[in-house]
Amino acid sequence: MEFTRRILFMNSKISTTVQRAIKIINYLNEAPGPQGIKTISENLNISPPITHRILATLKMEGLVFQEINSKKYSLGTVFIDYANKIITDISLINLIDPHLINLRDETKETVGLYMLTGMVRMCVVEHESKQEISRRAGVGNRIPLQLGSSGRVILAFLSEDLQGQVLNVLPEEERNLLRPKLDTIVDTRFSINEEELTKNVAALSAPVFGAKGKVIGAISISGPVFRWNKETMEQYIPLLLKTAEEISKSLY
Structure with missing residues (x-):
């Protein structure tokens, strides 16, 4: 009887x-x-x-993040991984795919969907251009957020504390160059890069938002610079922004 009481007490406590x-x-x-x-x-x-003990445990497991200076807590980036798994498991990709294929067919260039995973972006869907010379990133490819147009459009819309986790580890010079670019992206909602990550390759990207308007990824249109240059990309900005908005609405 005493043993049973102890078990019940322990279960209640847990x-x-x-x-x-x-x-x-x-x-x-x-x-907020x-x-x-x-x-x-x-x-x-x-x-x-x-509260302190629970937060310490959650922090140890990556479920919460503690700011170095303020010592305040926010949700950890592991929840981004959980959200991305949910999106994949419940076949929301099937809802997104038609938009991506249409964008590929309209631009005739490679279109990819990148999702935020921890502090990097990962290509989860890619529809390659049908042209003889095309760009291919590769599904599963992971790239730091501060690099490339799709990484920057994600980084620009992250919460201040998550953004800080990326920026604070960068050299001061790189950080100072990046901040104005992020501010511009917040205003325009798109980013362009030419030969930044890969020689002779350019990309145009826009953010994708999920529940409660939080950024979860980005759409990227990429191709060879002799064909997919800044002048050409600018013609497709309205279509890209419209597609990104439609995909975001399907994820609400």
């Missing part, structure tokens, strides 16, 4: 801890920016010591 952890995760998801332990504790009516 359930309470898990429930509190879920409440903290949900709170951080809804909160990073939150401190005191604020989280007061809003959820969980004691500061317990």
Whole structure:
């Protein structure tokens, strides 16, 4: 009987801890920016010591991120991976594909969908140009966010704390050059690069947004610069932005 009581007590205690952890995760998801332990504790009516212990565990598992200077917490990038898996598993790619194929056929260049995975972007869908000379990135290819047009359009719309995780590890000179580009992208909602990552290749990209308007990826149109140059790309900006908006709406 005593053993049974202990088991029931332990199960109750574990359930309470898990429930509190879920409440903290949900709170951080809804909160406007990073939150401190005191604020989280007061809003959820969980004691500061317990709040601290739970956050420490969540941080260790990558479920929350703690800012170095402010010591405040926000959701960890692992949730981006979870979101991307959901998108793949529930076959939303089937809803997106017609838009990508249409964009490929209209531009006659390679069209790819890149998803945010941790602090990199990964090509998850690619429809290659039917022309004899074409650009191919390759499904599964991972590239840092600060590099290339599709990486930058994702980076530009990340929350301040997630953006900081990328920018703060870059050399100061590179960071100073990148920030104005990100500000421009926020205003225009697209980015162009010519021969930045690959010689003789250019790309035009726009962000894709998911639930609650959070950026989750980017669409990229890429091709050889002798054909897909800045002048040509500018003609297709309206179509790209329209396609990105339609895809984003299908993910809401």
